[in-house]
Amino acid sequence: MTQQSVxxxxxxxxxxxxxxxxxxxxxxxxxxxxxxxxxxRINQTARMxxxxxxxAARTLASKRSAWFGLVTxxxxxxxxxxxxKGAQRSAWKDGNFLLIAPSDDDPGMEMLAVEKLxxxxxxxxxxxxxxxxxxxxxxxxxxxxxxxxxxFDAEGEFPSIVPDxxxxxxxxxxxxxxxxxxxxxxxxxxxxxxxxxxxxxxxKQALRDHGLSQEESKIVAGDGTADSGYHGTQELLxxxxxxxxxxxxxxxxAMGAYDAIKELGLRVGEDISIVGFDDQExxxxxxRPKLTTIALPFEEMGMAGVSLLNQMVEGSPIENxxxxxxCPPRIRSSVAMHGQR
Amino acid sequence: MTQQSVxxxxxxxxxxxxxxxxxxxxxxxxxxxxxxxxxxRINQTARMxxxxxxxAARTLASKRSAWFGLVTxxxxxxxxxxxxKGAQRSAWKDGNFLLIAPSDDDPGMEMLAVEKLxxxxxxxxxxxxxxxxxxxxxxxxxxxxxxxxxxFDAEGEFPSIVPDxxxxxxxxxxxxxxxxxxxxxxxxxxxxxxxxxxxxxxxKQALRDHGLSQEESKIVAGDGTADSGYHGTQELLxxxxxxxxxxxxxxxxAMGAYDAIKELGLRVGEDISIVGFDDQExxxxxxRPKLTTIALPFEEMGMAGVSLLNQMVEGSPIENxxxxxxCPPRIRSSVAMHGQR
DNA sequence: GCGCGTTACTGAATCGTGTTAGCAAATCTG
DNA sequence: CAGATTTGCTAACACGATTCAGTAACGCGC
Numbered sequence: 001m002t003q004q005s006v007x008x009x010x011x012x013x014x015x016x017x018x019x020x021x022x023x024x025x026x027x028x029x030x031x032x033x034x035x036x037x038x039x040x041r042i043n044q045t046a047r048m049x050x051x052x053x054x055x056a057a058r059t060l061a062s063k064r065s066a067w068f069g070l071v072t073x074x075x076x077x078x079x080x081x082x083x084x085k086g087a088q089r090s091a092w093k094d095g096n097f098l099l100i101a102p103s104d105d106d107p108g109m110e111m112l113a114v115e116k117l118x119x120x121x122x123x124x125x126x127x128x129x130x131x132x133x134x135x136x137x138x139x140x141x142x143x144x145x146x147x148x149x150x151x152f153d154a155e156g157e158f159p160s161i162v163p164d165x166x167x168x169x170x171x172x173x174x175x176x177x178x179x180x181x182x183x184x185x186x187x188x189x190x191x192x193x194x195x196x197x198x199x200x201x202x203x204k205q206a207l208r209d210h211g212l213s214q215e216e217s218k219i220v221a222g223d224g225t226a227d228s229g230y231h232g233t234q235e236l237l238x239x240x241x242x243x244x245x246x247x248x249x250x251x252x253x254a255m256g257a258y259d260a261i262k263e264l265g266l267r268v269g270e271d272i273s274i275v276g277f278d279d280q281e282x283x284x285x286x287x288r289p290k291l292t293t294i295a296l297p298f299e300e301m302g303m304a305g306v307s308l309l310n311q312m313v314e315g316s317p318i319e320n321x322x323x324x325x326x327c328p329p330r331i332r333s334s335v336a337m338h339g340q341r
Numbered sequence: 342m343t344q345q346s347v348x349x350x351x352x353x354x355x356x357x358x359x360x361x362x363x364x365x366x367x368x369x370x371x372x373x374x375x376x377x378x379x380x381x382r383i384n385q386t387a388r389m390x391x392x393x394x395x396x397a398a399r400t401l402a403s404k405r406s407a408w409f410g411l412v413t414x415x416x417x418x419x420x421x422x423x424x425x426k427g428a429q430r431s432a433w434k435d436g437n438f439l440l441i442a443p444s445d446d447d448p449g450m451e452m453l454a455v456e457k458l459x460x461x462x463x464x465x466x467x468x469x470x471x472x473x474x475x476x477x478x479x480x481x482x483x484x485x486x487x488x489x490x491x492x493f494d495a496e497g498e499f500p501s502i503v504p505d506x507x508x509x510x511x512x513x514x515x516x517x518x519x520x521x522x523x524x525x526x527x528x529x530x531x532x533x534x535x536x537x538x539x540x541x542x543x544x545k546q547a548l549r550d551h552g553l554s555q556e557e558s559k560i561v562a563g564d565g566t567a568d569s570g571y572h573g574t575q576e577l578l579x580x581x582x583x584x585x586x587x588x589x590x591x592x593x594x595a596m597g598a599y600d601a602i603k604e605l606g607l608r609v610g611e612d613i614s615i616v617g618f619d620d621q622e623x624x625x626x627x628x629r630p631k632l633t634t635i636a637l638p639f640e641e642m643g644m645a646g647v648s649l650l651n652q653m654v655e656g657s658p659i660e661n662x663x664x665x666x667x668c669p670p671r672i673r674s675s676v677a678m679h680g681q682r
Numbered sequence: 683g684c685g686c687g688t689t690a691c692t693g694a695a696t697c698g699t700g701t702t703a704g705c706a707a708a709t710c711t712g
Numbered sequence: 713c714a715g716a717t718t719t720g721c722t723a724a725c726a727c728g729a730t731t732c733a734g735t736a737a738c739g740c741g742c
């Protein structure tokens with residue numbers, strides 16, 4: 001109500017030209033060579049009248065919308081924020097919008113979300129998960145360009161963007177090896193997920209490359225919780241030849257590890273070195289000592305997702321369908337030099 | 342491209358009726374009394390043909406869109422997620438969408454964000470901040486119903502939804518008082534913000550109501566960081582008559598407090614009781630012992646924002662323009678009984 | 683003064699839906 | 713059985729843009 005809404009026709013009348021001309025000018029169509037004087041006049045009157053384009057009309061007429069859809073499990077994790085942030089920023093730069101729809105990790109819900117987004121005429125779709133895993137992409141998602149972020153489909157049919165877990169695990173172990181540690185423990189996240197497999201694989205490779213061996217007993221299975229970090233650390237430190245450093249599968253595990261270490265009267269970053277994974281913004285930099293960890297590049301993944309989508313929408317050929325994004329180390333204070341170098 | 346897009350006209354032709362009839366049936370216009378048989382036939386063919394309504398056309402024709410705009414500082418804080426989550430859920434229920442635009446705490450950016458959202462024909466606007474404070478609402482936000490979440494304008498011109506800081510502070514202090522503590526410390530968040538003022542006010546009231554007094558020295562000014570919690574706690578515990586319980590202005594402060602307490606060889610939840618504020622999902626339940634704290638009702642605020650917006654869009658009278666939402670206590674394990682009851 | 687190319691525009695169709703006004707047939711009313 | 717009402721549907725315009733196909737005016741060479 002009270003929608004006075006100035007239209008192009010109003011601007012055209014006020015400027016004494018046709019709708020078409022106004023459209024050309026406001027969209028910067030230079031090939032319709034409208035002289036500078038007219039352009040200026042039209043822009044002036046548009047501004048004076050407070051003209052605001054109607055996106056719905058534009059979408060309808062041009063059959064191209066300014067929206068991408070993002071389907072994600074906002075319900076569960078704060079991680080989603082960063083993906084949204086990155087995607088949002090990247091889309092915004094090109095004048096695009098993000099329509100966010102919840103999937104809640106329920107296939108039915110997810111299909112509905114996609115359906116609703118398609119009704120909104122989204123030009124492309126991003127499906128993002130909060131933890132790196134394989135998913136089944138809803139059938140209807142195929143009616144429009146679609147990119148997977150932090151997940152992948154079994155057939156590799158969709159382009160996907162995932163963190164480089166292996167390189168991340170490698171970096172984590174290398175930090176400890178470079179600091180002179182030779183007896184390194186590891187507490188894993190939940191068994192069988194890409195994060196666990198990748199990080200552990202990377203760690204083993206790094207240790208080999210640095211000429212270090214690691215007994216099986218130095219790898220304890222956790223489940224990603226702080227509790228599992230606490231108990232895992234107790235288990236490691238109770239061994240006859242306890243490790244001097246622990247690579248924790250994620251930051252929450254590291255949090256539990258801190259507690260266990262302190263309870264034993266030892267000092268994190270002096271007696272025992274710790275490296276985490278994830279770089280949780282409200283955790284890692286606030287721990288005492290501040291946690292050295294490997295960051296999950298959620299924001300970059302979101303940005304990459306949108307730019308990949310842009311390419312697909314424009315019909316550019318996609319060279320790389322499976323993109324991995326590096327996990328940068330965040331060096332803080334939980335790792336100490338050990339022994340002679 | 343390859344937009345086969347089945348339209349209403351296609352459905353109409355296939356069903357042997359006019360487009361108008363299809364529109365009536367699909368929109369459930371009962372007053373146009375179409376007999377059950379015809380309705381069924383149209384629904385069938387629509388489903389068979391895979392008809393998907395075009396939201397842009399609908400928005401254009403009906404002059405009412407199915408989406409609300411949410412302007413927020415996604416850039417800075419994980420808190421935003423919960424507001425988005427609540428708003429999203431609430432909107433989704435009514436078939437509405439949320440368009441998210443970043444404000445990045447920059448007035449120019451914010452105006453642009455609002456402008457862009459208005460171009461998208463949003464039916465209403467939510468402006469949300471990550472921390473409770475006063476804001477200046479951009480002028481153009483007035484062209485559509487607008488609700489403030491977690492913030493407010495100086496003139497009270499806009500309906501706003503904020504957490505009940507005072508009641509939260511009251512609850513926090515009461516938990517400690519009820520546990521038998523009589524010597525209670527407090528470490529504040531940044532000076533002068535509503536969170537600091539409200540929580541402190543609530544605390545003082547609770548202590549008065551429980552017949553307790555509190556020396557000025559037992560309130561130390563922090564800045565919301567874990568570091569300030571660490572040093573604040575050291576300061577409090579170094580006093581000649583140290584408190585047996587500390588109400589920390591937020592969970593990060595509590596995190597620092599834990600570290601300081603443990604370093605002194607004391608036990609949290611046994612020797613010293615702690616209550617936090619915010620209930621940060623990835624922090625509070627994972628601390629050791631698990632932190633008793635007061636939750637900030639972000640999700641509820643988001644939901645309340647959307648439903649208030651719905652009322653406004655429908656033209657219902659708004660009875661309450663300044664809504665405060667309660668901050669529920671989350672009782673965990675960081676508070677112990679003290680002394681005789 | 684004719685043909686041709688450029689410049690600076692305009693008219694009209696189109697996008698897919700909502701919505702009002704109205705019409706023919708069927709049914710009811712008295 | 714005439715007139716009024718209801719039932720079941722349709723024609724046509726509107727919404728606010730984009731875009732294609734012109735076209736009138738002008739300059740220019742010959």
